[in-house]
Amino acid sequence: MSTPLLEVRNLSKWFPIEKGVVFRRTFAKVHAVNDVSFEVKPKESVGLVGESGSGKTTVGRIVAGLLDPSSGSVLFGGKDISRMTKEELRGFRRKIGIVFQDPYSSLNPRMKVGRVISEPLDVVQQGSKEDRARRAEDLLVRVGLAKSDARKYPHQFSGGQLQRIAIARSLSLNPSLVIADEPVSSLDVSIQARIINLMRDVQKEFGLAYLFISHDLGAVRHIADRVVVLYLGSVMEQGGADDLFFEARHPYTRALLSTVLVPDAEKLKRNPPSLLKGEIPSPIHLPIGCKFNTRCPYVQDRCRIEEPLLEPAESQEHLVSCFYWKELEKS
Secondary structure, eight states, X not given: OOOOSEEEEEEXXXXXXXXXXXXXXXXXXXXXXXXXXXXEOTTOEEEEEOSTTSSHHHHHHHHTTSSXXXXXXEEETTEEGGGOOHHHHHHHHHTEEEEOSOHHHHSOTTSOHHHHHHHHHHHHTOXXXXXXXXXXXXXXXXXXXXXXXXXXXXXXXXXXXXXXXHHHHHTTTOOSEEEEESTTTTSOHHHHHHHHHHHXXXXXXXXXXXXXXXXOHHHHHTTOSEEXXXXXXXXXXXEEHHHHHHSXXXXXXXXXXXXXXOSOHHHHHHXXXXXXXXXXXXXXSOOSSSTTXXXXXXXOGGGGTOOOOOEESSSTTOEXXXXXXXXXXXX
């Protein structure tokens, strides 16, 4: 069993509401992430999925070192990033690449594309100016563009091409882990598959691990080795991709899977999407008991007063936070 590249342990993050707003004699807090734990092994892809507001982007930003956790820890290569020295943090940041959701806003429109890709190399002063320019051109070719594109500006490219450029930039420092935050959600469906295939190809070539953040289980299915399902900042279910997609235990995971479009119209008629009723509760006032109890079609009295632990289903790798998952198998 390989040593994890990334370990997230009991991670929580809350944001205080502006001073003066008081609830129950304490300052109100937005509970974005609640006691989340998972790991990413070298060269592995882990999908972090959930609806908008589930806390998945916050987890990604904490892992990248862009936010500090309120409690818990993030270990990279066995070292807690919150306790790293300045020198260790510089080394850590070189090993992390990030691909953001919106390529239009994540690339500097005033820079030529070659400079956009080589900017991380400029910051760490790696190689000569000519070496950095060649590196940018080589990466452009690797992601399916031309060397001459290095002399163009971002506005001269389509959305799919811009995301290729963003992927090239994330590879510039030869990272061990790339955090991809909704990397295909802003693209046409016809382009999404090409970008995911590109990400799989560069993963094999560069030996990368991915933390792939998405609300789209259809996209995650094509790239993830393991999947972590979040709801209101808490883990509802996690396990190997095959186990989760074909033998989901939690009703929330099942509802998400039912919304994945399939090309078979007859199959879609036989198994229509299981739409969840109601809105996601406020992260300021989390539900008592199971956080999913206000929307769960199988809710029982126990769910409203007691929070289920994340426990193994049939294997130690497949974990589920539900009292009644065994009964759901029969439904």
